[in-house]
Amino acid sequence: xPHVTFIHGIANKPPAAVLLKSWQGAxxxxxxxxxxxxxxxxxxxxxxxxxxxxxxxxxxxxSVAENTExxxxxxxxxxxxxxxxxxxxxxESLRQxxxxxxxxxxxxxxxxxxxxxxxxxxxxxNGFEALPIPWFIKRRLMKVFLRDVHHYLFNHEHSPRxxxxxxxxxxxxxxxxxxxxxxxxxxxxxxLVVVGHSMGTVIGFDCLKYVADCPSVDALLxxxxxxxxxxxxxxxxxxxxxxxxxxDNAIRNDWSNFFDRLDPVALDAQLANDYLNGGNSVITxxxxxNGGVWRHNIVSYLRQPNFAKTLxxxxxx
Amino acid sequence: xxxxxxxxxxxxxxxxxxxxxxxxIEALSRxxxxxxxxxxxxxxxxxARALKxxxxxxxxxxxxxxxxxxxxxxxxxxxPRPDSFRNQxxxxxxxxxxxxxxxxxxxxxxxxxxxxxxxxxxxxKVLLNLLRRKRYFDEMIAIADVMLQVKIDTPSIxxxxxxxxxxxxxxxxxxxxxxxxxxxxxxxxxxxxxxxAAGLIGRxxxxxxxxxxxxxxxxxxxxxxxxxxxxxxLNKAIEAYAEVYNGNPDNSWHGVNxxxxxxxxxxxxxxxxxxxxxxxxxxxxxxxxxxxxKSSKEGDWxxxxxxxxxxxxxxxxxxxxxxxAEACLVDRRRHDDALDWTARYTxxxxxxxxxxxxxxxTLRQFEExxxxxxxxxxxxxxxxxxRAALGRTEGGQVDIKPGNSQRELATALxxxxxxxxxxxxxxxxxxxxxYLKGLDRATxxxxxxxxxxxALGTGFxxxxxxxxxxxxxxxxxxxxxxxxxxxxxELTAGVGPRAQRPEDVEIVFHTGxxxxxxxxxxxxxxxxxxxDYDCTIVTMTGSLTLDPPVDVSKHLPLVSSKQxxxxxxxxxxGGLAFSIDDNLLLDHDQLHIHYRAPTERGSSGSPVFNANxxxxxxxxxxxxxMQKLNNLSxxxxxxxxxxxQKILSAARQALT
Numbered sequence: 001x002p003h004v005t006f007i008h009g010i011a012n013k014p015p016a017a018v019l020l021k022s023w024q025g026a027x028x029x030x031x032x033x034x035x036x037x038x039x040x041x042x043x044x045x046x047x048x049x050x051x052x053x054x055x056x057x058x059x060x061x062x063s064v065a066e067n068t069e070x071x072x073x074x075x076x077x078x079x080x081x082x083x084x085x086x087x088x089x090x091x092e093s094l095r096q097x098x099x100x101x102x103x104x105x106x107x108x109x110x111x112x113x114x115x116x117x118x119x120x121x122x123x124x125x126n127g128f129e130a131l132p133i134p135w136f137i138k139r140r141l142m143k144v145f146l147r148d149v150h151h152y153l154f155n156h157e158h159s160p161r162x163x164x165x166x167x168x169x170x171x172x173x174x175x176x177x178x179x180x181x182x183x184x185x186x187x188x189x190x191x192l193v194v195v196g197h198s199m200g201t202v203i204g205f206d207c208l209k210y211v212a213d214c215p216s217v218d219a220l221l222x223x224x225x226x227x228x229x230x231x232x233x234x235x236x237x238x239x240x241x242x243x244x245x246x247x248d249n250a251i252r253n254d255w256s257n258f259f260d261r262l263d264p265v266a267l268d269a270q271l272a273n274d275y276l277n278g279g280n281s282v283i284t285x286x287x288x289x290n291g292g293v294w295r296h297n298i299v300s301y302l303r304q305p306n307f308a309k310t311l312x313x314x315x316x317x
Numbered sequence: 318x319x320x321x322x323x324x325x326x327x328x329x330x331x332x333x334x335x336x337x338x339x340x341x342i343e344a345l346s347r348x349x350x351x352x353x354x355x356x357x358x359x360x361x362x363x364x365a366r367a368l369k370x371x372x373x374x375x376x377x378x379x380x381x382x383x384x385x386x387x388x389x390x391x392x393x394x395x396x397p398r399p400d401s402f403r404n405q406x407x408x409x410x411x412x413x414x415x416x417x418x419x420x421x422x423x424x425x426x427x428x429x430x431x432x433x434x435x436x437x438x439x440x441x442k443v444l445l446n447l448l449r450r451k452r453y454f455d456e457m458i459a460i461a462d463v464m465l466q467v468k469i470d471t472p473s474i475x476x477x478x479x480x481x482x483x484x485x486x487x488x489x490x491x492x493x494x495x496x497x498x499x500x501x502x503x504x505x506x507x508x509x510x511x512x513x514a515a516g517l518i519g520r521x522x523x524x525x526x527x528x529x530x531x532x533x534x535x536x537x538x539x540x541x542x543x544x545x546x547x548x549x550x551l552n553k554a555i556e557a558y559a560e561v562y563n564g565n566p567d568n569s570w571h572g573v574n575x576x577x578x579x580x581x582x583x584x585x586x587x588x589x590x591x592x593x594x595x596x597x598x599x600x601x602x603x604x605x606x607x608x609x610x611k612s613s614k615e616g617d618w619x620x621x622x623x624x625x626x627x628x629x630x631x632x633x634x635x636x637x638x639x640x641x642a643e644a645c646l647v648d649r650r651r652h653d654d655a656l657d658w659t660a661r662y663t664x665x666x667x668x669x670x671x672x673x674x675x676x677x678x679t680l681r682q683f684e685e686x687x688x689x690x691x692x693x694x695x696x697x698x699x700x701x702x703x704r705a706a707l708g709r710t711e712g713g714q715v716d717i718k719p720g721n722s723q724r725e726l727a728t729a730l731x732x733x734x735x736x737x738x739x740x741x742x743x744x745x746x747x748x749x750x751x752y753l754k755g756l757d758r759a760t761x762x763x764x765x766x767x768x769x770x771x772a773l774g775t776g777f778x779x780x781x782x783x784x785x786x787x788x789x790x791x792x793x794x795x796x797x798x799x800x801x802x803x804x805x806x807e808l809t810a811g812v813g814p815r816a817q818r819p820e821d822v823e824i825v826f827h828t829g830x831x832x833x834x835x836x837x838x839x840x841x842x843x844x845x846x847x848x849d850y851d852c853t854i855v856t857m858t859g860s861l862t863l864d865p866p867v868d869v870s871k872h873l874p875l876v877s878s879k880q881x882x883x884x885x886x887x888x889x890x891g892g893l894a895f896s897i898d899d900n901l902l903l904d905h906d907q908l909h910i911h912y913r914a915p916t917e918r919g920s921s922g923s924p925v926f927n928a929n930x931x932x933x934x935x936x937x938x939x940x941x942x943m944q945k946l947n948n949l950s951x952x953x954x955x956x957x958x959x960x961x962q963k964i965l966s967a968a969r970q971a972l973t
Contacts, residue, residue: 031754031929033928036927036929037871037874317870
């Protein structure tokens with residue numbers, strides 16, 4: 001039977017089962033209940049590699065902050081000390097682009113931007129200053145993103161709990177490959193599609209492209225992906241080759257990429273020209289308009305009718 | 318002949334098992350089954366030992382047979398143990414299996430007379446409350462009457478008996494019982510039952526007032542000949558409630574009832590002045606403040622908020638919510654709060670959600686005593702919420718009248734999302750888009766009738782291209798073969814409904830672009846008898862249109878994830894109806910699909926949809942004892958549809 005393997009993005013998450021259910025529910029809101037259509041689904045859960053324990057509330061779907069709950073520990077940038085030159089360059093470049101260090105107006109950390117309160121002299125590329133959520137929350141989110149990208153790409157050693165240390169990329173690669181192997185074994189030849197969000201798209205691509213024993217899939221769907229960032233592309237291992245970056249051995253059919261122009265994580269959002277297959281552009285970039293203040297929100301992406309239609313097509317249901 | 322000892326049989330069975338003596342095992346296990354099931358008290362320990370021995374004898378066939386016999390006998394056991402009987406009754410009640418409830422109650426009456434000591438007061442109350450929850454009042458009266466006859470005669474049993482009499486309209490008899498009960502509880506200082514009886518006395522007089530007033534009317538000029546009688550009745554009701562509330566203001570329910578009646582008295586032109594037993598506006602405010610404080614103290618939900626209190630250790634209960642809603646009705650400026658409290662009371666997301674009995678009581682109170690305006694923006698929604706909750710808890714069929722008004726209702730409801738969620742009572746909220754898609758699907762569903770308008774069943778439109786690209790028609794109608802057929806076996810069926818020939822039926826749509834025309838069935842493209850796929854696909858006369866067309870799902874839903882199915886049809890020769898509650902998918906074997914979903918005669922041929930409103934099956938029958946699928950033993954109450962993909966595959970082949 002057809003199967004969807006989801007992989008989540010940055011920041012801490014509720015327990016895996018709760019997270020999966022919330023994604024399934026968001027899709028159903030958009031008109032596609034996977035279970036109703038006979039499609040099984042699973043979640044590659046890696047938040048516990050980065051955080052000591054799951055988030056208590058599912059958050060997001062009911063809260064006004066729309067899944068922008070953060071933790072004070074997300075402010076911590078101590079890990080940026082003692083980096084190699086290459087790492088430090090990547091971090092510095094991304095830090096600038098994301099606006100991590102942009103001070104809030106008049107030092108008010110709770111300042112919320114709005115059209116009525118424009119901020120002059122924007123310093124970030126991702127529209128950080130204009131994001132209409134409290135300043136400290138968006139700063140934390142960008143810091144979290146910065147950390148997750150760095151730790152994965154540079155296979156950083158991280159200890160989420162006492163007595164447990166992981167080489168982040170190695171461990172998460174294992175999680176993804178194992179999950180996909182199990183899913184492929186159980187779906188009896190039905191269509192297998194990977195849906196990734198945010199940092200999950202980096203992980204999914206990395207495994208499909210660079211891990212030899214990663215099973216192949218019928219399609220890859222990416223949502224709010226930072227794969228367009230040069231800071232990400234330049235730090236894959238082996239190095240990114242634009243003309244042949246598409247994982248043609250691992251993706252049998254299509255890769256569709258959904259982005260919202262105001263998604264601060266999906267900088268350089270369009271991927272078609274960065275991941276060519278034999279020099280040809282094969283990725284379909286789909287621009288969507290998510291509602292709400294946090295355009296990176298997975299719930300908004302999953303509810304997009306365009307997305308449901310694409311997923312149905314990929315699953316052949 | 319001496320009664321064989323079960324332990325002796327088990328010992329012989331053990332010996333036979335070690336010797337692998339199949340004949341002896343069979344004979345002894347038969348004896349064992351007979352003994353276990355004819356005993357007054359079936360000891361599960363004996364059953365367990367028997368099955369263990371058979372397992373050791375490695376006789377899976379005998380194990381299966383014995384297990385099935387035991388299960389069947391226990392189910393039909395004329396001498397059910399109290400615990401197992403309660404479980405059976407609870408199951409029957411929760412499955413809305415009225416026939417089974419009646420059967421069990423007949424057995425219970427027999428058992429009560431045969432063994433009066435078998436049931437104690439605690440179990441008797443449990444059984445009566447089970448019946449009361451889903452409003453099986455006739456059965457409740459019959460059982461309580463026998464209980465009292467055999468001397469399970471306690472204040473609580475009398476009170477429950479009286480309550481059932483009241484709900485059945487035997488108000489005078491209930492009053493006699495209750496007054497006697499109240500007096501005896503006062504003598505024996507049983508305050509709890511005394512207050513309960515007093516409350517029911519209030520309710521009895523309230524009902525007399527409402528019924529009399531409804532029948533005879535109350536002219537405002539006070540010239541009605543029964544005005545004095547009405548005033549006295551109303552006064553008795555108020556005093557009964559007020560006595561309990563004034564004795565202990567924690568009895569909010571009684572206070573609110575007194576409030577409701579005093580407010581009603583004021584509207585009807587009765588003045589009690591200084592003789593009023595309480596200040597109803599003051600009491601109403603006090604009740605609302607009490608529950609608002611309770612909710613805010615616990616960090617709980619407050620009117621105007623969404624969210625669930627399932628984590629709360631001391632949540633508001635259903636009567637708190639109902640009382641708060643009612644108390645807010647006193648002041649028109651608080652009708653929006655009344656709506657919020659009602660939404661909480663009727664939403665399954667909150668721990669204070671109730672059952673059919675409670676919703677019926679509240680609805681009756683709001684309609685008959687408060688006389689809420691169904692067209693008012695707040696009170697109209699309050700009534701809708703209660704009706705929907707009652708429909709859901711009584712067994713889930715929501716009738717939707719055809720026409721555009723339903724789109725307006727749906728839109729209006731969903732603009733107010735938290736209440737919309739409460740109305741459909743789904744596991745998860747449904748979006749407006751989902752609801753409107755269901756209404757779109759309804760435009761494809763037709764009633765199949767004789768030429769004189771007698772309903773035969775249901776059918777629905779599919780794009781002809783689903784069968785074959787070569788068909789001239791754009792649309793075909795799908796229904797059951799036992800509704801339309803040209804096969805003699807279907808036309809002259811000895812058992813079950815007889816089909817009609819295509820030329821003898823007409824097809825009408827109650828909503829959508831094809832409404833208003835009586836279409837005729839033309840040619841049968843495909844038919845498969847009732848014991849096979851039970852499906853007929855016909856072309857039709859006339860110009861049909863449908864946008865959007867019905868989408869056909871490629872796969873059946875996953876059984877493991879508590880999926881629901883949705884059926885649209887014309888049950889009981891009535892109007893178009895959606896089955897959207899109590900509609901779990903039970904099982905499927907890729908051909909047959911079993912589901913709950915309330916359906917009735919007339920639903921034959923209805924489309925069955927998955928949660929995406931994609932077509933998965935054609936409904937064709939239902940029953941209380943449907944054989945389970947996938948080699949599972951036993952039966953269950955279920956409806957059955959035939960998978961549409963199987964039908965289409967067969968039809969395509971037949972057309973090539």
